[in-house]
Amino acid sequence: MDTQDEQEELNKALIQANLQQLISVIDTLRAVAQPEKSVKGIYYDVLMDELLAHQLENFEPMAQQTKVRLHEDFEGLTVHPVRIQSTLVRQVVSNLIKNALIHSGASDITLQARAELLPERKKHLLIRVLDNGSGIPQETLETLFKPFARGATHADGTGLGLYICKDLIENMGGTLRYLDNPGGGSCFEIDLTVDLADESANEVIDEETPLLAGKSILLVEDNKTLQLLTEKLLTKQGARVEVADQGLDGLVKYQAGQFDLILSDIFMPEMNGYEFVSELRKRDCRLPIIGLTAATIGEETEQMLAAGADVVMSKPMNIKEVCKWLANFSR
Numbered sequence: 001m002d003t004q005d006e007q008e009e010l011n012k013a014l015i016q017a018n019l020q021q022l023i024s025v026i027d028t029l030r031a032v033a034q035p036e037k038s039v040k041g042i043y044y045d046v047l048m049d050e051l052l053a054h055q056l057e058n059f060e061p062m063a064q065q066t067k068v069r070l071h072e073d074f075e076g077l078t079v080h081p082v083r084i085q086s087t088l089v090r091q092v093v094s095n096l097i098k099n100a101l102i103h104s105g106a107s108d109i110t111l112q113a114r115a116e117l118l119p120e121r122k123k124h125l126l127i128r129v130l131d132n133g134s135g136i137p138q139e140t141l142e143t144l145f146k147p148f149a150r151g152a153t154h155a156d157g158t159g160l161g162l163y164i165c166k167d168l169i170e171n172m173g174g175t176l177r178y179l180d181n182p183g184g185g186s187c188f189e190i191d192l193t194v195d196l197a198d199e200s201a202n203e204v205i206d207e208e209t210p211l212l213a214g215k216s217i218l219l220v221e222d223n224k225t226l227q228l229l230t231e232k233l234l235t236k237q238g239a240r241v242e243v244a245d246q247g248l249d250g251l252v253k254y255q256a257g258q259f260d261l262i263l264s265d266i267f268m269p270e271m272n273g274y275e276f277v278s279e280l281r282k283r284d285c286r287l288p289i290i291g292l293t294a295a296t297i298g299e300e301t302e303q304m305l306a307a308g309a310d311v312v313m314s315k316p317m318n319i320k321e322v323c324k325w326l327a328n329f330s331r
Contacts, residue, residue, distance in 0.1 A: 044086045044321055045197035048113060048125065049077040051086060054318070055093045056111055062101055069108045070097075076115035081197040082123050085172060086321070087314050089192075092165040092176070096129040096188045099161060104133030106185055118193065127190040130181050144178055210238030211323040218257065219243050220250035220264040220276060221292070226315065230263070233319055247271025251279060261326060262289045263317075264309070266300050274307040281308035288329045292317060 056070050063070045093111070100109045112128040136144065145166045162176075169176040174192030181187040217239045221227050231241045242257055244250035246268040254262070262280070266273035277289055291304035291312040301312040311325055 043083050045081045045083050045324065046086050046321075047078060047081050048115065049074045050320070051090065052077070052093065052111055052113055052127070055090060055097060058094065059097050059101060062098075063109070066101060068101055068106060071108065071110040073110055073112040075113070077113055080115075080117065080123060082125075082194045083197045084194050088168050088172065092168055092190065093127065093129070095161045095165050099188075100129055100131040100133070100186070104131040104186060106131035106133030108132050117196075121196040123194055123196055125190070125192045125194060127192070128179075128187055130183075130185065130187045132181070132183060132185040135180065135184065135186050136178065141178065145176075210236070211319060213238030215239045215260045216258060217241050218250060218254060218259045218262045220245075220247060220262070220268070220273070222246050222265060222268040226265075229316060233317075237319055237323075247273065247276030247279070250276050254280065254285070259287060262287055264289065264291055265315075266291060266293045266304055273309075274303055277304065277307040277309050288326060290317075290322065290325075 052074065053072060056072055060070060097109065097111065100106060108131065110128075110130045112130060114126045116124045118124055145162050166176045169190055169192065172192060174190060176188065176190050179187040179189055212234060215238070217234055219227070219230055219234070219241055221230060221243070222245050227243050231243055234241050242253050242259070244253050247264075248271045250262075250264065251271075262285075264273045264276055268276075271279075273291060277291065280287075280289065289309045291301070291309040292315050293300050293304070293312060294315050304312045310329065313321060313325075
């Protein structure tokens with residue numbers, strides 16, 4: 001790969017990382033405005049090592065810019081998939097990694113995880129984000145998880161991230177706590193017990209074959225950048241993608257083509273996602289429909305499901321989640 005190709009890949013990765021950060025801020029603010037909605041999240045069957053490794057990958061461009069080394073240290077996560085609210089878990093882990101990158105002053109950050117099988121098809125998870133930075137002063141620990149607590153940092157932020165993370169984990173039945181890192185610096189630890197996935201419902205994905213080989217997908221999205229990123233992600237996995245800028249265009253292309261799956265944004269001009277999906281169902285469309293939204297906490301998910309979507313996922317989408325859901329889809 002030459003220098004120009006490497007720069008293009010880095011630029012794309014930076015766009016993806018910036019999108020992920022923006023989505024995290026949106027989710028945080030929505031959770032504060034609508035705390036009664038904050039615990040809602042769709043359950044997925046996932047392998048925790050894949051989920052956590054993907055979070056580190058998302059922040060690699062930012063780490064390169066700030067000259068911070070990211071490390072993973074996973075033990076006991078593979079073999080047994082678990083059933084969790086993966087969007088919310090990703091949000092918490094991403095926030096903790098981002099905080100360490102921005103606020104800790106560390107040169108090294110480690111995402112560590114341990115798992116232990118329990119009776120009655122349960123699994124105990126300990127997920128830690130450790131850094132070798134300056135640590136957190138004793139006098140600020142009492143307010144660390146309070147809303148709008150900013151500590152001594154001069155970096156941008158809402159002061160709400162840790163408060164929301166703690167609330168999300170507690171509403172999943174777990175705990176989020178701060179520990180001193182024995183090696184110097186900080187440690188944030190998630191302690192969570194989850195159910196094992198139903199093994200009969202999980203299909204093994206052949207990594208040698210593109211995940212969406214032969215699938216024809218209609219993508220309805222008004223944001224040009226997300227159009228390009230999503231289309232590239234789907235075509236890389238073997239899909240043929242038809243893109244529509246908004247709902248009315250999507251209806252025209254739906255009538256003219258033969259599709260296996262429809263992906264629709266929610267907020268679009270002229271005809272939004274709710275109207276588009278509702279109109280599809282009125283036309284007796286029986287295809288699987290996935291709603292895509294940046295705001296994974298709030299009324300949007302409920303309204304999209306009520307309009308006729310089968311599931312709502314966060315943007316940027318996780319291709320493996322899409323494929324696992326599609327494999328188990330039945331209508």
